[in-house]
Amino acid sequence: MEPKYNPEVIERKWQFFWEKEEIFKVELDNAKSKYYLLEMFPYPSGRIHMGHVRNYCIGDVVARFRMSQGFNVLHPMGWDAFGMPAENAAIKHGSHPAVWTINNIKEMRRQLKRIGLSYDWSREIATCHPEYYRWEQWLFIRMMERGLVYRKKSIVNYCEPCATVLANEQVEDGQCWRCGTNVIQREQDGWFFKITAYAQELLEKCDELSGWPEKVLTMQRNWIGRSEGARILFQLENSDDSIEVFTTRPDTLYGATFMSLAPEHPLCLKLSRGTSQEAAVQKFVNEALTQDWQTRVGENAEKKGVFLGAYCLNPLTGRRMPIYSANFVLFDYGTGAVMAVPAHDQRDFEFARKYGLDIVVVIQPDGEILNAGSMTEAYVDEGFLVNSGEFDGTDNISAKRSVSQKLESMGRGGLTINYRIRDWGISRQRYWGAPIPIIHCENCGIVPAPDDQLPVVLPTDIDFPASGRSPLPELDWWVNVTCPKCGIPAKRETDTMDTFVESSWYFDRYTCPRFDGGILNPKELGYWVPVDQYIGGIEHAILHLLYSRFFTKALRDLGIKSQDEPFRNLLTQGMVIKDGAKMSKSKGNVVDPEELIDKYGCDTVRLFCLFAAPPERDLEWTSEGVEGAARFLNRVWNLVYLFKDLHFPKHISDQSDIARSIRRLTHKTLKKVTDDINNRFRFNTAIAAIMEFSNELGKISPRDTMASNDLTEAVYSAVRSLVFMLSPFTPHFAEELWENLGGKSGMTRIAWPTYDEAFLVEDSLLIIVQVNGKKRSEINVPVDATEDQIKQMALAELNVQKFIEGKTIRKMIVVPGKLLNIVVG
């Protein structure tokens, strides 16, 4: 055994060993319990960063621990390989997105391998691979057949020079993030996934996700945004057409005095046409649509509107309600039209005051008379209906139902549930994404690519234009095809899919990554899913996790999956922070993982990542802390070196108190570490316990063991337990020590040590003695001491007597094995 810890040599040695022996390769085995552990796969940006390291180290501890517990652990890794940065780099450096991506994957795979993670690399997936997106295209068509995919016109952020739709997060201050041009709102055709079909189930199933952080569930519930209310039809004056609104306050319908439409609402221009308001409305709508979002609906945005020159009729009062377009009405929510009840809605109130519109009070609170003329703000709370015809006097809560029922009987609306969540627009006018497998035919319209023509391969043998535009629409040889239905010349869809589509099902594909008989191999899928533990950043709390839940439900309804939910347990790890801020290039506080590995070895880096904070909290990076982790490993190395030649005694002839206490601490630590990893994911406290254990062992010298073979046995076992407990955290370090101690290599295949309750028994107990709840003394009592004996010993304590002298003992509270509280008065 080397007298000094040399991480560079041993890390290379053990990584080679694990790879050669295929230690982490797993296969379906019905005889064994499976455990599917997954960390969110990375975007191949080129270099791994500390956030990745932290995420994957946390996962690796769990994986190795479960392996040692005898589970058949599926622990895969892959690449979320489509996306804009590849195109961006291509424009900047003149490389091809595919080449850039493949090189990045190569580099990052090399970096990940240096951390010594327990992945089954034989299952590696890159989502840009045609054999991956082939099945995504297949699924797209199946979903289309079930009505879960459709095409519609919608209003999107659009950058003209770049010729693409931009996601909201790609618009900065109203400008394109890449070219700086003002983004415009443009109506455009696009493909949508009907996630709203599952809105209710996605919401309800949140209650069953007991292994998810409450925080994430709350965010998802808010995002889905269910609200109960009514839909109401307002007939247009001099027309048979109606405007439909959604409201949560049908009880205030008698007080609706005007109507507000979102500027995007098609009726704005239609109704004002030919009226004296036509020009004003055009100007207003145009302004609202070209304005950036913050200016229009931001915190300080002014509420503005314009009369359309048209009226609709209140279905219950018959009142002529002027129709306005208002900038604060969201086209995306409800129906994009709002019945305005100024007396009972603050926005409508302000709007009515500004434009001189009628305010009619229809809800009266108890003990206060509202007067429309003197109100300074809307009354939005509960009360009784007034000015509401047959409903006068009913409380407004029950009026919600009765008013809705009346509307329903009139055919003018009824109770309904509205969701905030929108359908998922997946069309991107980008090149580097999975092609949408559709053919547009003049005769047949939209025709899916036939299954036997899948995958629709993204052409890669092309020059990538410097303009940044997708080259696909210009690629005549690719775009021009014959219609699979009627055979006439037709054109391919040139939009590609949002990259969130790939990440919505990759965890299923890991169960059978090379299967070519279908999207998923039912046998493998049935054995491995659901994911038992998913680990990743909180930034995916809504999008990725919600989309994945949606896909699992869609796959279930297609008869492919049998689970309702993809991820049984979710751990959201915190960010890596340095000098109080998230590591970023712009702040100049980035720490390069590889430099650290060069300097200290990956085991030290791993140990620090796991020790400095519990996983879900942010981790403050300090170089001193890393030094500390390295020092600890050196101390353990030296300790093991010191005791490496101890032999397990043939027979034990003596009894040693030190041996007993070492044995007790060994098993106590085993219990603590097992429990912390198993049930709590508290690696920081597990490591702290190991440190304490190691500190105690450090106090024993080899000379002590010569005198007692009882102690020899205790230390022999303690040192081996110490090394084993470190194996999930610092696996190379542990394997090397284990081997030097004569152990078998491949520790994940060796059973995790169990603790023995018999060794945990203490010789004596430390009892805290309190007087009136304040600690006044502590006493050591024999384990078998009776309550009376403990009380007598406590009362005999000098410092206790000081505080009870001259007072009456009211009672004594005994917490067995821990504490005695003497209550005096």
Place this chain on the structure above:
RNA sequence: GCCUGAGUGGUGGAAUUGGUAGACACAAGGGACUUAAAAUCCCUUGAGGCUUGUCCUCGUGACGGUUCGAGUCCGUCCUCAGGCACCA
């Protein structure tokens, strides 16, 4: 504004079910070794007090409450972080 979290020494954090507050580590100070430094090892380290003890008082964002006993439970409030936000 609403919804989540969180607030403990100089710092990161611990205290798992209401029972010794500050484990473990970092930093700092002192000492040993060394010609010296680094490394390593040992000691001290929440604040305050004097009577220097198996001592006392205070102390977990603030103020109340429940309890024999509260970092932990309840109420009110403050601060910070994250999410949502004119959602009809």
